[in-house]
Amino acid sequence: MPLGPPMKVTRARILLRGLxxxxxxxxxxxxxxxxxxxxxxxxxxxxxxxxxxxEGTFLGPFALNYGVxxxxxxxxxxxxxxTGRISSVTAFWICLAASIGGPLLLYRPSWGWWLMLYYFFxxxxxxxxxxGRPEDDE
Ligand SMILES: [Zn+2]
Numbered sequence: 001m002p003l004g005p006p007m008k009v010t011r012a013r014i015l016l017r018g019l020x021x022x023x024x025x026x027x028x029x030x031x032x033x034x035x036x037x038x039x040x041x042x043x044x045x046x047x048x049x050x051x052x053x054x055e056g057t058f059l060g061p062f063a064l065n066y067g068v069x070x071x072x073x074x075x076x077x078x079x080x081x082x083t084g085r086i087s088s089v090t091a092f093w094i095c096l097a098a099s100i101g102g103p104l105l106l107y108r109p110s111w112g113w114w115l116m117l118y119y120f121f122x123x124x125x126x127x128x129x130x131x132g133r134p135e136d137d138e
Pocket of ligand 1: 023029048
């Protein structure tokens with residue numbers, strides 16, 4: 001089976017760009033509108049890669065954000081309480097802080113992680129890796 005030309009954007013580069021909340025295609029720009037903490041750019045200001053691919057795009061970052069908050073912060077706190085290592089009052093305040101602060105702190109990284117995961121498994125979908133094939137608009 002013949003292999004095509006090597007990908008311009010490797011999976012390692014996609015991972016690094018995702019962790020840095022950069023565009024997975026060009027590495028330029030940021031995922032978020034300048035001066036706004038929570039407003040996602042609809043597309044990359046540098047290369048034009050669409051970040052929001054239609055209705056429900058936000059569900060991917062939302063699920064990642066929820067999962068990391070629940071499994072990384074809230075459930076370990078409940079386990080610490082259940083094993084008697086922290087008091088119920090301490091567990092309550094940690095869970096309350098984690099439930100509010102976790103999603104706020106993870107909102108921006110979760111968008112980078114989502115695009116990173118999407119293009120890590122589908123690197124051929126990046127316009128930089130199309131190798132001459134016409135870019136699919138949807
Ligand atoms: Zn870009």
